[in-house]
Amino acid sequence: MSTAAQAAICYGHDHPFAIEPVTLDTPRADEILVRIHACGICHTDMAARDRQLPTPLPMVLGHEGAGVVEAVGTGVTHVKPGDRVIMSFNSCGHCPSCEIDKPTYCYNFVPENWIGTRADGSPTTHQDDKPVNANFFGQSSFATHALAHARNVVKVPESAAAVPFSTLAPLGCGLMTGSGAVLRSMNVRAGMPIAIFGTGAVGIAAVMAAKIAGANPIIAVDVHDSRLALASEMGATHTINGRSEDAFAKIKELCPQGLSYAFDTTGINTLIQQAFDLLAPLGTLGIVGASSPTDNLTFNESSFMGGGKRVIGILGGDSDLFGFLPDLIEHHLAGRFPHDRLIKTFPFDAINEAFQAGESGSVVKPVLVMPG
Ligand SMILES: NC(=O)c1ccc[n+]([C@@H]2O[C@H](COP(=O)([O-])OP(=O)(O)OC[C@H]3O[C@@H](n4cnc5c(N)ncnc54)[C@H](O)[C@@H]3O)[C@@H](O)[C@H]2O)c1
Ligand SMILES: [Zn+2]
Ligand SMILES: [Zn+2]
Secondary structure, eight states, rough: OEEEEEEEEOOOOOOOOEEEEEOOOOOTTTTEEOOOOOOOOHHHHHHHHTOSSSOOSSOOOOOEEEEEEEEEEOOSSOTTOOOOEEEOOOOSSHHHHTTTTTGGOOTTTTHHHTTTOOOTTSSSEETTTEBBBGHHHHHOOOOOEEEEEEETEEEOOOOGGGGGGEEEEEGGTHHHHHIIIIIIIIIOOTTOOEEOOOOSHHHHHHHHHHHHOSSSSSEEOOOHHHHHHHHTTTTEEEEEETTSSSSSHHHHHOOTOEEHHHHHEEEEEEEHHHHHEEEEEEEEEEEOOOOOOTOOOOHHHHHHHTTTTTEEEEEEGGGOOOTTTHHHHHHHHHTOGGGGGGGGEEGGGHHHHHHHHHHTSSSSSEEEEOOO
């Protein structure tokens, strides 16, 4: 039986989102119908709206959904109706990356997440019998309901029964990426210096994770003083405004032997190259920021080789979802990951204001709360 839902349809950059009625398919064997309670807004929703991703428009976006399971397909065993869940990206489960529990690098990432239909080309969502592009990150959670998949729905542990959905929802993308980059991809070592460039949701998650890892010093760089102040409260030991001409000289002064870790969330080519030049022997430069598809990076080869340096692209913080998301929730419950301080909630029908607040920089993590 199909499910009637309300979904915010994205028509592109120059049009507001419009909340319209849609119907969702009955879950197939490996699918899960979730009643959405909250959904975070991530920079990547904006990238899809602005046609920087290979996603078709109009489309139902939203990829940080949390809610309650309403129905499951016959093959789903890890969640049942009534369970509280969070959602993340989807993956195929059978490619060389999925086989080694690295689903963020799924060989089938695009068809599983970005083509507007299931990977087999069938639509999940309709409007007046016409297909609507959805299945964004295997969910499309800017809606009252989402049809998700066994591989991207994670049960919220009992220990977090009192944590509101608006706090749980944004863990599924930006916060998981910043913290996973530090704790998993770069595996930051205690006592070693890290600089984090850009302190939006991803960068501040990295600051909190660097504190958990025991990095020292933790240097945060941004162009907004308000974000730097927040980064200090969340664990940065030093903050530097990236607009100042001597920003890189200041980092060198703080770490004369070089940085063990540099983490870029800005995607700014020249900044990434300067960050490479600050690396200590065995230093790692981790890159998550979206950049222009035509950008290339240039490094000095002998410094790269002679210093045993590593430059790594990072997707989703190398998260395996079923292991790392519950870990993050435990860090939150223990007070080590107070990401709720980045969140401002907006009612679902204020989605356009919520996007505006995220883009102006006034809110680090806008989260939509669905009616009821
Ligand atoms: N690779 C992944 O898996 C993944 C996942 C989520 C997000 N992302 C990408 O990561 C990036 C960061 O995401 P976000 O949600 O934190 O975005 P954001 O826009 O909130 O954060 C970027 C920050 O960089 C700062 N900045 C801009 N210019 C700077 C400069 N010259 N020096 C220092 N700081 C500067 C901005 O002020 C801002 O605070 C985005 O490009 C997003 O698309 C990647
Ligand atoms: Zn795969
Ligand atoms: Zn995202």
